[in-house]
Amino acid sequence: MAVSRREFLKLMAGAGAAGAAVAAGAPTRAEAHDFTGNPDRYGVLCDTSLCIGCRSCEGACNVANNLPKPVDKAQAFENLKVLDTKRRMDHAHFTVVNKFAKAETGRAETFVKQQCMHCDEPACFAACLAKAFTKTPEGPVVYASDHCIGCRYCMQACPFYVPTYEYQDAFTPRVRKCTMCYDRVKAGGIPACVETCPQEALIFGKRDDLLKIARRRLDAENSGYVDHIFGEKEVGGTCWMYISKVPFDKLAFHTEVGIEALPRLTYGYLATIPVLHVGLPVLLAGFYVITRGIGKASKDEEAHK
């Protein structure tokens, strides 16, 4: 093989440099850890045993977020007949309340409010390739449409099926979801749904305080609560938590989600990428150097004949 040592080293260095250059742009584990979890972050505790299904929270959310107003009696938030069917959020409704009858729960009739869980380590954040989602220090997870390309990976990644999409918009569709009234919270206020709830089924406060309050209710004698705070540990912890006197799986909660934060499931894979980008060019360049003599050698032999 007619490869000089100098040539070989030059080729290796070139390949390594190219690989390192690409690796520099590659994701690293550290960046996925951008948010560290502000201990003073806020949250909301929802006590489903107090909810009476009045839908005032839906109405307040509609006003606070400038969502399309109900056009007729059927759509009005006073219409409690809609509770007879299970609904989910959509682009014009950031939150919905669903009714679970006695027959479904096996205990009392229960109402559950559904909206973004504002996870501490959100899957939507880890999914977004344009950093459209931010886990704010105050707790809420917010979305910025000016980053969005509309790939809908966030919608696919959310274990709670939360984000909704403006499919009816042809040019500038946005992902829509509860913001925990981030603007109000940042200004020292509380989310509109919490403020409106007549039963104080929703409590807004520091997440640590909410856990204490919840624990107190669960531990009270003969309280009747299920001994679990949904959201305390689910998917690494969420800022919106629930306590209930009915088992959570009877209330259509996503009890199948584990306690591991979803972004961490990709860290192992992402960590291999820089290694790939540096190691592989060197390996392949080596292959090239070894095999490029093939064909040439036989041609030389033919020339000599």
Add this chain to the structure above:
Amino acid sequence: MRPGFRHTAAPVLFLLLFSLLTAAVVAYAENKEVKKTPAPAAAAANDMAPETATLDSLKKLYGPVEFTHKAHTGYAGDCAVCHHHSQPGEYFPCSQCHSGKPIKTAKDRLPGLKAAYHQQCMNCHKTSGSGPTGCTDCHEKLKQPAADKKGAQPTTNATPKKTEQ
């Protein structure tokens, strides 16, 4: 009269009058929610309970509630059922203990006034299976929701730095 009496009596009288007035004002403010007054003795609850009570301290979204207090003494049987956590004979209005503010920190033990009303009413209506449970069953919806404390700023879906519409 002894000399200097006018000098001490007048300020004392004035102070006495002033404190009586203050007490009256405070007493009136506390009992604003209940038009008719108060405190029946335990045994004669039924005759001495007020006929109705107007609960209108939270005026933002809904009109006041004309609460059929007398009828409820019949439903409850004992005053202490609703006027809970109090001594017999001392039946305070709800706002005495339940301030306007909702629970916010782990130190807060009592729900706010709005929740106290609703939880007290609704829990019984739900468990007994009778009694109004809809919002407008008790209070009429105001045509326009009143402006809320924070000036009704709409929230936006935005990054912390920029807003977008």
Add this chain to the structure above:
Amino acid sequence: MNGQAITAVDEKTSWFRDKILMGKTVGEYVRSLVTPFNVIAAMILAVGLPVMAYRFWKGLGASTHLSDINPWGLWLGFDMFFGVAVATGGFVMVVGVYLFGRKDYKPMVRPAILTGFLGYFFAIMGLAIDLGRYWALPLPFYYFGTASVLFLVAEHLCLYLMIQFIEFLPAVVEWLNLKKIRAWLDKIHIGAVILGSVLVMGHQSALGAMFLLMPTRLHPLWYSTFIPYLFFVSCLYGGIAMLIIESMISHNVFGYQLKGQEHSEAHMNDLTIGLAKAAAFCLFAYFALMTLSLARGLAHGDFTMNTLMHTGYGWWKWFEIGFGVVLPMFLYAYAVRGNNAGLARAGSIVAVLGVMINRFNVVMVGLNWNAPVRYFPSWMEIMGSLTLATIGVCVFKWIVNRMPVLYRLPDFPDVDH
């Protein structure tokens, strides 16, 4: 054929007539367009192009069955995931010939690169029509969401498309007779090949790794920590199988270009058998990985034997493996043993179908399997995918008819790097 049918006409039109009309007059050219394939393609496009316009005018809600619960559909499942998986023929051929020294496959390199380039290009077109804000596509390269596996996919796809363009550029440049650029392209060729290989490993596995974020939404029979490697290995044999199919079709359709070249049928059959060997090897690796992944899932309790044996999803998984992996393995094995190129081609068709079934299973069948409402593509989505594929084949035909892909120009003999 090219360049030799020029008659004595004025110089102004001769380049256009020569290069674009392949030496025919306009009338002759238009008449020559009426072939069975072109007629069918025209019918497809006559419906498909208005459908595409409708999608852009009225939005995704009006043209697809996508919903909040099922945000991904056929355009991603077929055009993007499947399209990218079988477009790796270019990568395989280039690595095999230029890095592993298999110079005997040189005749297949250019068609493979073209297949790969067009495959990736139209996969990205499929992505573009699926995006809600397609015009904002450059944004991730400004905001750098590096925590996202999808960012890796986007970055690598973008770079790899450029690499493939550079790899195909020599054919274009030879067609346009630009000797200086041709020489320069030779110099950067190996660097492009190596960088391209790194990128392919990156994005093919990243496309699989995207699903790592969805343990509860993807059915446990398809969710596995091995997904990135399963996707990468399946793209290897998918690409090779696609190459075998493409060479089978090209050598029938473009046979007129091959006269006088070293493309005897026996020679092509030998190359096909060689490719079949490589594909069989990758298939076997895939089968082993898949078995290991399923065994691991059972051991971890991700799913039970009941799921595997007694549910619809279990049976469908058996079919995916049996038809899509085991059957082509046997077909290739018999083809190699009996030196039967026809069997190898049949095996390739089955292998490509198997990759398609696997990608569909991950993106549309296994994903959101426990959702209250399931997804099925609308007729417009099916039409859209068909339209993109048709345009891709038409572009392939256009290029191969004119540029030195299946043959070499005498001015530009094959260069040994």
